[in-house]
Every structure is written in C-alpha cells, then in structure tokens.
Amino acid sequence: MSETIQLTAGDGFAFPAYVARPTGAARGAIVVVQEIFGVNSHIRAVADGYAADGFLAIAPDAFHRVQHGVQLGYTPEDIQAGIALKASVEHLAAPGVLADLQAAIDYAGHAGHKVGMVGYCWGGLLTWRSACLLRGLAAAAPYYGGGMTVGVEPARQALCPVLCHFGAKDHAIPLESVEAFKLAQPAVEVQVHDAQHGFNCDQRGSFDAIAAALARERTVAFFMRHLA
Numbered sequence: 001m002s003e004t005i006q007l008t009a010g011d012g013f014a015f016p017a018y019v020a021r022p023t024g025a026a027r028g029a030i031v032v033v034q035e036i037f038g039v040n041s042h043i044r045a046v047a048d049g050y051a052a053d054g055f056l057a058i059a060p061d062a063f064h065r066v067q068h069g070v071q072l073g074y075t076p077e078d079i080q081a082g083i084a085l086k087a088s089v090e091h092l093a094a095p096g097v098l099a100d101l102q103a104a105i106d107y108a109g110h111a112g113h114k115v116g117m118v119g120y121c122w123g124g125l126l127t128w129r130s131a132c133l134l135r136g137l138a139a140a141a142p143y144y145g146g147g148m149t150v151g152v153e154p155a156r157q158a159l160c161p162v163l164c165h166f167g168a169k170d171h172a173i174p175l176e177s178v179e180a181f182k183l184a185q186p187a188v189e190v191q192v193h194d195a196q197h198g199f200n201c202d203q204r205g206s207f208d209a210i211a212a213a214l215a216r217e218r219t220v221a222f223f224m225r226h227l228a
Contacts (some may be wrong), residue, residue: 002048007060007107009099015064017104018044020051028138028227029056029108031101033119033126035201036082038063038070042203046118053220055227056113060104062097062126065089074204086122098133101126105136114138114227118219120200121146125153128164132156139163139226141219144170144197149177154184162188163222165215167208170197191218 002020009015018039032047034040039059047057063070066088072078089097101117109115116139119127124145131140133156140158143165147153162185166178175192182190195211198204202212 007103009103011099015061015100017058017060018047020047020057022051022054026056026113027054028223029113029115030223031104031108031117032057032059033117033123034059034062035121035123036086037072037078040071042201056108058104058108060100063089065092065097098129101130102134105134109136116223116227124148128153131158131160131162139223141222143200144173146172149173149181154181158188161226163219164188164190166192167195167197167199168192169195172197
C-alpha cells in the first residue's frame with residue numbers, strides 16, 4: 001500500500017513524502033532519497049521495492065523548498081533542470097533540506113522501527129551527510145553520491161554504519177577520489193561496481209542490471225543486519 005503524506009520539519013516547513021508500506025509488520029524503516037529528478041516514478045518504484053522486502057519506505061520531496069511537484073525524466077533537458085534545482089537547494093541556509101530529511105527519519109521511526117537511509121546520486125550525498133549529521137539513523141547506504149568523495153565530505157564522521165556503492169566507470173566521480181575516500185574512511189564499507197554513474201536506475205541509459213542487482217542484494221542484507 002502506498003500514499004503521499006505531508007510531513008513538517010523542525011522549522012515548520014511542510015512538504016510531501018511518498019510512503020510505501022509492507023503487507024505485514026515492518027522489519028524496519030528506510031528513507032529513500034531522490035536523485036536530482038525528484039520523487040519520480042523510479043524513486044517511487046525503489047520505495048515500493050523496499051516495501052515488498054518488508055520495510056516501511058518513505059521518499060521525501062527534497063526539492064519542495066525551491067519548487068513543488070518536481071518529477072523529471074532523464075533527457076538532457078531534464079538533467080539540466082535537475083542540476084539547477086539541486087544548486088538552489090544546496091544554497092539554502094543551513095540546515096536546509098537536512099531538516100526535511102530529519103523529519104522523514106523521525107516519521108519513519110515513530111512506531112519504534114530502526115531507520116536506515118538509501119540515496120542515489122545527489123541523494124547519495126545527502127545520505128552521507130545525514131549519516132554524519134542527523135540523529136536516529138541505524139544504517140545508511142549512499143549510491144554514487146556526487147560530491148561525497150571531495151571537499152569537506154571525506155572528513156566527516158559517520159554516526160552509524162555506512163555501505164557505499166560506486167561505479168568504476170563513473171564519469172562524475174573519479175575512481176581516484178573513491179580510493180582516497182576509502183583511505184579517509186576505513187570504517188565505511190565501500191563497494192565499487194564495474195558500471196557507470198546511475199547504474200541502479202532502469203530508466204537511464206547507464207543502467208546495469210548485474211551491478212544493480214548485486215548492489216541491491218548487498219544493501220538489503222546490510223539493512224537486514226542493522227534494522228531487523
């Protein structure tokens with residue numbers, strides 16, 4: 001069962017979140033953090049998939065503070081629109097969208113569930129930041145988090161177990177920066193797949209079914225260890 005609900009952040013800002021519920025008792029909860037394309041059909045399908053695995057899944061709208069109802073595709077024009085929206089959110093005064101992610105974590109854990117977070121591309125970066133800065137996460141799994149291997153990000157310290165997925169052929173995240181991140185974060189589990197950026201998304205040309213299946217298998221097992 002799925003629905004869209006309204007959440008309220010600590011600063012009073014209200015925003016929508018897509019919620020997918022398991023058929024039986026939840027074995028834990030997972031916050032699913034979008035790419036730069038909004039809570040589109042792919043992200044909703046990801047949430048549905050985790051619900052089918054027995055988790056309560058919630059995908060908050062991370063663009064709502066700058067634009068409502070964003071659901072982009074994967075054309076070059078969509079990519080440019082998503083990049084501009086991401087930049088607008090990144091320029092918000094702190095805590096910005098992290099306040100919305102904290103509200104999603106709080107909602108996900110309201111029934112006593114342990115809460116994990118998984119995010120893709122920009123959502124991977126936000127997942128990493130959440131693991132280091134927010135309260136209430138028991139596990140986090142960033143996928144090819146753009147920006148998380150450079151600047152101040154590798155110096156952050158995670159407050160929960162983290163499993164990262166990267167692509168060895170990622171044009172946006174050089175493999176050397178992934179190796180440097182691994183050295184800076186010996187406690188973080190880093191998986192490198194023989195795939196491109198966005199390999200998990202079956203709506204993108206970079207989709208890699210083998211890498212996506214392997215990463216998901218490992219991520220579900222990771223969440224089972226830390227949430228169930």
